[in-house]
Amino acid sequence: MILVIARMILFILSLYGFKWLLQQFLGFDPRIGWIAACSLNILVLYFGAFAGVLEATAIGLASAGWSLAGYALYRSFRQNQLFRPRINLITIGLLLYFLLFAYTLLNTELEHYDNFSHWATIVKFLYTEASLPTAADTIISFGSYPLGSSLFVYYATKMVGFSDGTMLIGQFLLIYSCVIALFAPIRDESRTLVVAMNFSLLAIFNYFNISIRMNNLLVDFLLPLLTLAGVAGIYSLRKNIKALSVYFILIASVLSLIKNSAIFFVGLLFIYYLYTVVGARKSFGKVWHLPVNVLAVFGAALIPYVMWTIRVGQQFSSSKHAVSLNGYRQIFLEKDAAITAEITEKFMAALTDLSSIPSQGILLFNFVMIGSYIVIRYFVKRNNSILRCTVLVDLIIVAYYIGIYSMFLFSMPTEEALVLAGFERYASSIIIFSLGVAMMVLSREIDYSLFEQGIQSRNHRSFKNLTTKKVYQVSSMGLLFFAVIMILSENNGMKYNNTMHKNSVPYAFSEIAGNQMTMNSERYLVISADKEAVENYLISYVGKYYLYSPNVDAVENFMMDDESFMNLMQKYDKIVVLDDHYTFDAMTDKLIHTKFKPGIYDVDEYF
Template sequence: FNYYNIAIRIDNLLVDFLLPLITLAGIAGIYRLRKTPFKMSLYTLVIGGFLGIIKNNGLFFVALLVVYAIITVSRNKTSATLTKKINYSLSMIIGSVTPFLLWLNHLNQFPAQSKHGVNVNAYQSIFEGKNEEVIGQITDAFLDTVLSVSTPSTQGLLLGLIIVVVSSIVLKTMSGKKNSFITLGFTLTIITLTYYLGIYFMFLFSMPIEEAIILAGFERYTSSLVIFNLGTIMFTLVIEWDRAFYIQDIARRDSRGFKSVRMKMIYQYTTLLVTGSAFLFILSENNGMIYTLSTYDRTIQGQVKNIVDERFELSTDRYLVVSTNEEDVNNYLIAVVGRFYLYSPYVDGREAFDMNGDDFISLISGYDTIVVLDSHQTFKQLAEEEFNQSLDPGQYRVSELIKQD
């Protein structure tokens, strides 16, 4: 989990890690409450409703959770009648999607104030802007990435496949009992193909051409499913391993509950090793987040946030972001971060100001606001010569500068 969370954490999008974790928590709760349908359905609609409003693609994980819950209810052999099972199933479906529909309605009422609305017309416009050549480029890049064993998410899928096959063979050999790994492998394959197909359509319909061609965010999206798959496999492994014990009553398990004293020793030492490794990974993750937080003010995101207030109303003003970081200007990071915080499509980043005064005035006049991120000596000198003012890090209205000049 920590390894595949790196692709998510580097992009500072914790939600893509939360989606599979909360889904796994939902599955664990459903399994634990499988003999009490009422409690299980209540638990499912709460977790499902929460999942749906974390992120739009959270609906996929909501569907997985609800389908598993419905299957669990249908297999219940207690006092639950067919009518009750149908009622439980309907309540879980309705309760899980209602928060998302309410949130979607809220966004439709205030479209200009949100960056996260679902707009069918916008999706259609983005797709129509992609011709056959562009669609072919996206398709080729997608297939090459998915089928490459050097892709981390593909490695994760292969890791899951290896665990499923090896576990099935080992448990069958050791216990002589049937296990559910083959069924699990088939189920996860269907889920994976469906999820990847959804990602492919996302690149086609809802992502701009320049981002879709390079499959922007591919690892972040796919890492969510890899974490879900591995978590589900671990759940199944624990259940099947437990069923393989000679004594099913946990309270009565002692040294005779194992095939031999040596097997008991291997089991216990392995448990200690895995637990210790987990604590070390958690410590590493915690230290990584602390380091990221302590150095945030020195990043482009931190510099922009410290100077401008994040806006939620679409602006048509033109902004020039001045920075000494040539690399982040050339790779458009500054422009992208500026567009997010300023909520304007007209944001440019610039580092080069080797020009005379007339060209400087002509450049500045094309913008409404200047955002200075750091002490840029060339820009600062030109500003002092033309405006008789030292422009330290901050925001400056161009109309006020030219008026003052």
């Protein structure tokens, strides 16, 4: 554990070197520097992977980061600033947030289905093969999925060592870097009420992220956070067009590589970027400089996505979720009018279900924003932009829901679309985005509504009267208490899941087979009495991950004649008995006079 922590500190130190570089030469705000550094590392790894030198790129990146960090620390030491960190409520709160979740995640094992169907498997593939998957690498089921976050998680395992905990920490570092960036728009970091409100909304994220959580490698939580980090960075760099353009390229490029559906969020980010640079058009000199700059920046941001799209078309044209108009058309034509009507009916029912988490999120967003507008407008007597922002975000939510509905019709297989597979998980992304926007807008508007506007003049007496001071203090303490309770609740929820891990399919495989790290083509038959896990392919996917072979099948039903049973066994090289199976034991006892305990057995030796 100590060695892992030491190597993780070195990994973070390397990231710090790139953060310092971006701050020093482009003037990035320190709070957006971390996610910018992570994005820069992802893009370098991405191009290195395309060039066929992924492992060398990772080693070179780490070395460059350490060199930059060493130089930065040396300069700070020479300027007598090495031990003068900026200590305030935000710094302390974020540090405790990191330590709490990092410790839990480091001791967490992967369990969610989708980790084994793709996310953990692709990281393991990158770690062992050090190359992009091709159509021949059939262990990768979803070859069209972009590699943005997976490359960063791979990088973490390369620097720290391969394990479930390391992969989760790598993903968490991306999430945490985004969280830090959310505090960039805060105007005055000494205002406890504003900071407490931000931590409260951050804690609420966990409730609306309950179907995803941080104890897996899925990206539905990362998508809105990265978009929000992009918005926060664009706002903080609005007076520095050069740095703003570089930041947009970094964030938008990586965002497009996280997931195919991220293009929606890239579009939102581009609109805000365009709005910001048009507002600063006087900085461009001649009138034609603005459109040329915008087109160049947007084009540069799309290069990685275009590269990936071309590669998918060449390698994985038949992959599930591949971006293909012909594929969408074929899937849609498979749904007749009755099926389409049923999908529409279920989708509308999900929208109007006020007990669902996404609906609660929409109501919370509007309640908080409209309530804040009324208080500031009619009690504080100040005009504000909250209502305009609320309407704009509501329109974005509507557009996003239309996108989800279109996905069910055009790109999702009928059996999955009929049950609205993943609806709550997909919808949670836009809810988190909406609440993040609320956080940033309210941070500014509440600050501008405080009695003392001169930041340098603010102190413990900077209140209109004793009543407003008391309201401020009680509200701040209440919000901080709420944030702490919610964050501890989320952490305890993950710790509870860890205690239940021994009852999971991944745990059974890890106990029997360990985590094989050498790709092989052995044919495995997994025997399990868990009918549901067999039928939904959970056991097959988990088996492919732990046994590290694309040839893994799972069977639960052995109600067959003797000849069929023997023929089935002889199709495989090895059998993996995952748990006690009465019918299988009865057949083997009858035919070869042997009963198998959980373990791995050579077929040739017994059959």
